[in-house]
Amino acid sequence: MAIPCPPFIGSEKLSVESGAMSPSSPSPLILTQDELKKIAAYKAVDFVQSGMVLGLGTGSTAKHAVDRIADLLHQGKLKDIVGIPTSKKTHQQAVSLGIPLSDLDSHPVVDLAIDGADEVDSNLNLVKGRGGSLLREKMIESACKKFIVIVDESKAGGSCWC
Ligand SMILES: O=C[C@H](O)[C@H](O)[C@H](O)COP(=O)(O)O
Numbered sequence: 001m002a003i004p005c006p007p008f009i010g011s012e013k014l015s016v017e018s019g020a021m022s023p024s025s026p027s028p029l030i031l032t033q034d035e036l037k038k039i040a041a042y043k044a045v046d047f048v049q050s051g052m053v054l055g056l057g058t059g060s061t062a063k064h065a066v067d068r069i070a071d072l073l074h075q076g077k078l079k080d081i082v083g084i085p086t087s088k089k090t091h092q093q094a095v096s097l098g099i100p101l102s103d104l105d106s107h108p109v110v111d112l113a114i115d116g117a118d119e120v121d122s123n124l125n126l127v128k129g130r131g132g133s134l135l136r137e138k139m140i141e142s143a144c145k146k147f148i149v150i151v152d153e154s155k156a157g158g159s160c161w162c
Helices: 012-017 033-045 062-074 088-097 134-142
Strands: 002-005 029-032 053-056 082-085 110-116 144-150
Touching (some): 033 062, 033 144, 053 062, 062 088, 110 134, 134 144
Parallel strands (some): 053 082, 053 110, 110 144
Antiparallel strands (some): 002 029
């Protein structure tokens, strides 16, 4: 699914400033749902600081956050991160990207957890776990000081949004 994106996200402004496009004829920037997930996930990772113990979420949205954390570690912009994965899949992804990992036994307090959700309502109630890792998510996300849930607009619809 492709979703029209507001002009403040993306490269349109840069194109206008560089003279590549006339300001009077802006063309809408179309982003896919996965690109929107990536933008939201990268924004969540802005809250990660060096030295943190991180809950690493599961799913197609959280995957982008884990990728971004690994990028920043490799660039030296983040240091001394310890990740606690919420699923076997995320564990495998983090290992493949070289993110140092631990568990709740060794790190019972998690500074920040970042994860997706299946649905969110206007009171920020969440439906989670359709990716199959609800138990580990609940354990790790209950132990965190701060929990960032990343959702694109497709998660805000449905019966619980009132
Ligand atoms: O068990 C799965 C998790 O709760 C996911 O965070 C949730 O299902 C959302 O996944 P996705 O980002 O792939 O929509």
